[in-house]
Amino acid sequence: MSKRVAVVGTGYVGLTTALSLAYIGHRVVALDLDEAKVRALKQGNPPFFEPHLPEMLSLVRDRLSFTTRYEEAIPGAEVVFIAVGTPPSPEGSPDLTQVQEAARGIGQNLGEGFTVVVNKSTVPVGSGNYVEALVRRAFQEAHGGEVDGRFAVASNPEFLREGQALYDSLYPDRIVVGAEDRRALEVLRELYEPILEQSFPAPAFLPRPERMGAVPFLTTGLASAELIKYGANAFLALKISFINELSALAERVGADIQDVARGIGLDSRIGPRFLQAGLGWGGSCFPKDTLALLAMGREYGLKLSIVEAAREVNRRQRERVVEKLLSELKVLKGRTLALLGLAFKPHTDDLRESPALELARLLLDRGAFVRAHDPVALPRARREVDLPLEYAETPEDLLKGADAVVLATDWPEYRTWPWGELKPLLRTPLVVDARNHLDGKALARLGYRYLGMGVPALAPAKEVV
Incomplete structure (x- = not known):
């Protein structure tokens, strides 16, 4: 059954949610206060890079509209998603300013029927109760009366991977809904029914996975x-x-971490995913959410030591790369280092908490010159990054005169570069692969010295005895 949906916020989560719900047949209004962003979306131009967004925008244009006004989006909606940013505050807890503004705007414009207000943003425990109070108060201030059961709040966390957000929306591992009101659970079960039953026709550019079955629908309390x-x-x-x-x-000890990871990952209790050694995690989720979890623990008098240690290990990975470069080059001051990748992961232009940028900062602090390339994120980096980086559009411009190459983001393109032709451009044929992404043996045969993370170093073939 088609429903009328409003989505507040058109970032990664909000826009992906709006597109996927429109694709499975609902009528969706996406609201954002940024007029320039809304104008671009109306013209079919997404404000960030994510695979297949333009194609999906074209497919759903008759069921998806955009606005900057709450009074246009909220009154007719049966379900309203809050999908705004929750950046970390100085003490680590999420800043709920945008959530507060969204909740007030929703409360002031509630329609006549029953509305489910859904927290899609990542918010701390207790935020469902908080949003409910904000919506209720805003309604009372705007209309002078009680809301009388016209809305309920639910939590519907997202589990999207940037670079695969639309895929994860249409083919999720599970859908989790928390609510104290049974009507809210029923409405959201109906909303997601085409995804739960996989009854929608798959887009040509996002085919359904083989053996894809029914999607688990887990209902819980808000907390x-x-x-x-x-x-x-x-x-x-x-x-x-x-x-x-x-x-x-x-x-x-002379082991190869890739072999170790394979051996560990074949244990069905562990699994192979997220066992890739490298520069560490970044982006908009893991750094912010682990920090928020620590802050939540402090609020309740708990020290979450394992989460704290995970953050420290992650920070240390950047320093390990610097140490590898120092071991090979001895001095970094005045060296030119070619950095492959700026986005925090491939298939996105998101630079938030990017390990590549953290590494670049450490190298700059040691007096190195950092020349950077990224297949997608260069325009955004030029606008947003405040580091004195040099930017290169081509492999040749990047590597000319460089003292070492550091791969920081595992874009597939880097594996197919003509490394043999590029080698003469380098001052020192040294590659530090901080993602274990390149073919180290092939590079060694071409005359490079190859260093990975937790794998044996490889010298140029002519030096092997």
């Missing part, structure tokens, strides 16, 4: 749903930090 989101992200961050810590030991 449990809110904690599930933080717990899931923290656990994935722990897996990455664990294998990174183990990679340091692998280097010392």
